Amino acid sequence: MDASLYAQAFFDTFGFPLPTLDWTAYRYATDRGIAEEALRRAGHGRANRSLDDMRRRFIEMLDEALPPDATHQVAGAGTMFDRLRKDGHAIAIATGCWENSARLKLARSLIEIGECPLVACDEEPDRVAILRCALERAGFNQRHAVYVGDGPWDVRAAQRLRLPFIGIDHNSRGRLRAPGIRTVLADFRDYRGFLANTQGRLSRYEPVKTACEPAAMRKCGAIPWK
Numbered sequence: 001m002d003a004s005l006y007a008q009a010f011f012d013t014f015g016f017p018l019p020t021l022d023w024t025a026y027r028y029a030t031d032r033g034i035a036e037e038a039l040r041r042a043g044h045g046r047a048n049r050s051l052d053d054m055r056r057r058f059i060e061m062l063d064e065a066l067p068p069d070a071t072h073q074v075a076g077a078g079t080m081f082d083r084l085r086k087d088g089h090a091i092a093i094a095t096g097c098w099e100n101s102a103r104l105k106l107a108r109s110l111i112e113i114g115e116c117p118l119v120a121c122d123e124e125p126d127r128v129a130i131l132r133c134a135l136e137r138a139g140f141n142q143r144h145a146v147y148v149g150d151g152p153w154d155v156r157a158a159q160r161l162r163l164p165f166i167g168i169d170h171n172s173r174g175r176l177r178a179p180g181i182r183t184v185l186a187d188f189r190d191y192r193g194f195l196a197n198t199q200g201r202l203s204r205y206e207p208v209k210t211a212c213e214p215a216a217m218r219k220c221g222a223i224p225w226k
Contacts, residue, residue, distance in 0.1 A: 002105075005065060009058035010035060013050055016042060029153040030096030031055070033125030055098050062101055066108040073109035074150075074170045076188035081111060083191055092138035093118040094131040096153065127157045146198045155181055166197055 007018050018038050023029040026037050035051055066072065084091055093113065095102045099120035106113055117137040119130050135145060147158040150168045152175055158165035167176035167184035176184050183197045 002062075005061045006031065006034075006058055009054050009061055010038065012057050013054040014039070014042075014044070024152055028096075028121075028125040028127065029151065030121035030125050030127060030130070031058075031098045031101065032121040033096070036125060055100070059098070059101050059104060062104055062108075066105070068108050068110060070110040072105070073111055074168060074187050076190075078109070078111045080188035080191060080194065081113070085114075085116075090138055090140060091116050092134040092140065094127070094134035094147075094157075095120050096127055096130070098122055127153055128160045131157050131161060131163075150176070152176065164198070166194070 003021055003023075007021060011017050018034070019025075019041055023034065026034045028034070028037070032051065035054060039050075070078065081091065093102070093116060095118065097105070097120055099118065099122050102118060102120050117134060119134040119137060121127075121130060124130055124133070131147065135142060142161070142163065145163055146166060147154065147161075147163040148166045148168060149155070149158070150170065155165060155167070155176060165181055165183070167181060168187065169176050169184050170187055172186070185194065185197070188194065
């Protein structure tokens, strides 16, 4: 549903369809990156005002289509999030969504993130840059970070930054079995199993403000979302 609404918002805003709904065909598989590349392919170049219009249209459609319902989340995501925080682990969200759409999806999935740093694609379409900013904003030492994601773009970002990766294959597509990716789980329900696969690396640092905080990247993974 998310992909179809995104495609419809693009069409409603620009008057022509996306070239493909295969997100792996785009250089940056993020809300901003996909739209910008589709516009370039069509000879439209950058159109920031229109991108803002598309973002508003997409969020309006999500707002209408998504009633509050815990079944929107990948099984166990909310409980996993709460338990990790309760056990003192630091968490940050790095997402290829626009910030407002990410927060809407989380809220409608009944996942409460509180003050958890969330870095989205509003100012930066590159998922690697988004992930770097999330690490900074959370005050993580990269040696104590584990990246959790559900797309091949997440695998590539983790490999670029040499981060351990846990894949969540909630649709049983088998697309996360890349070289070097050993851990792929079906969902978030097995808390002990999840922790066992982090190899004891999870950070317990408190989030701190960094040079990334006041910059444009403040508004710039992986969302536990179907």
